[in-house]
Amino acid sequence: MNARAPSYRGRFAPSPSGPLHDGSLLAAMASYLDARAHHGQWLLRIEDIDTPRVVQGADTVIQQQLQALGMHWDEAPVWQSQRLSLYEAAFARLQQAGLIYGCACTRRMLTGGPYPGTCRHGLPPGQRARAWRLRVPEGEASTESFVDRWFGPQTQNVAREVGDFILRRADGLWAYQFVVVVDDGLQGITDVVRGADLLESTARQRLLARMLGFTPPRVMHVPLLYDSEGRKLSKQNHAPALDLNQPLQTLQRAWQGLGFPAFPADSIQDFWARALPAWAARHCISNQ
Ligand code: GLU
Numbered sequence: 001m002n003a004r005a006p007s008y009r010g011r012f013a014p015s016p017s018g019p020l021h022d023g024s025l026l027a028a029m030a031s032y033l034d035a036r037a038h039h040g041q042w043l044l045r046i047e048d049i050d051t052p053r054v055v056q057g058a059d060t061v062i063q064q065q066l067q068a069l070g071m072h073w074d075e076a077p078v079w080q081s082q083r084l085s086l087y088e089a090a091f092a093r094l095q096q097a098g099l100i101y102g103c104a105c106t107r108r109m110l111t112g113g114p115y116p117g118t119c120r121h122g123l124p125p126g127q128r129a130r131a132w133r134l135r136v137p138e139g140e141a142s143t144e145s146f147v148d149r150w151f152g153p154q155t156q157n158v159a160r161e162v163g164d165f166i167l168r169r170a171d172g173l174w175a176y177q178f179v180v181v182v183d184d185g186l187q188g189i190t191d192v193v194r195g196a197d198l199l200e201s202t203a204r205q206r207l208l209a210r211m212l213g214f215t216p217p218r219v220m221h222v223p224l225l226y227d228s229e230g231r232k233l234s235k236q237n238h239a240p241a242l243d244l245n246q247p248l249q250t251l252q253r254a255w256q257g258l259g260f261p262a263f264p265a266d267s268i269q270d271f272w273a274r275a276l277p278a279w280a281a282r283h284c285i286s287n288q
Contacts, residue, residue: 008040010191015047016058019241020065023225023233025254030222031193032071037280044077049179068244070268080179087174090182102129115163130170144203149220156203181205185214196221225257
């Protein structure tokens with residue numbers, strides 16, 4: 001072990017389903033600022049595990065966008081598609097501990113609420129496993145309480161509100177919920193800063209992290225941006241790529257999206273030099 005391991009390791013973990021847009025820049029900016037404000041490390045992880053959604057070349061574009069805006073990562077980026085043996089190994093450990101079971105349910109059989117546990121005690125006769133689920137501890141053992149550094153105290157009972165969730169999908173791909181926990185754990189991530197749409201995933205990720213022997217990272221979820229019709233800005237909604245012809249305006253828009261007032265900056269470097277102390281003061285990092 002490195003005795004001088006930093007007390008802060010953050011990451012930005014975009015899915016390369018398209019270029020970054022104004023919405024994803026908020027998460028990138030907040031995680032970058034938070035890492036720098038803590039004198040920590042900031043890693044880039046390309047979450048290309050959901051191969052049907054991957055757009056060829058988007059990973060390169062994302063790296064260029066971050067560099068163009070002055071956001072430089074420490075350590076070489078990692079691609080989830082190159083870490084499959086790590087996921088196999090983590091899955092095998094859970095399986096050996098009896099924490100995984102095969103599930104034959106099709107999406108049509110499920111109503112969309114918490115998984116009712118249909119296959120928890122065995123597959124229905126004549127059925128074969130399609131997906132693989134985590135056996136979530138019953139009752140209060142699956143209650144997760146944590147403090148989100150933006151949204152405050154949170155509590156969720158995973159068994160009741162989510163149920164046994166999928167780690168390996170029916171199409172054979174690893175589920176986001178699983179690989180994100182394995183990667184954060186193996187990469188020694190201490191702090192996750194990301195979009196608020198993932199706040200509701202945090203309890204199950206904490207639960208799974210502990211089952212794998214990892215310490216769950218601290219979390220901060222930052223606001224999302226919405227389009228004029230009130231929809232979350234996303235690649236699915238065709239949010240335009242970041243405007244890099246006017247990088248300062250692009251940065252200022254994200255900064256304001258995070259709730260800060262715009263300030264004068266005459267270069268990208270100058271923007272970060274001023275944003276950093278403002279971020280640190282807003283989030284009182286010296287008290288944590
Ligand atoms: N890859 C996920 C996304 O682009 C983010 C994962 C995370 O930050 O935990 O939405």
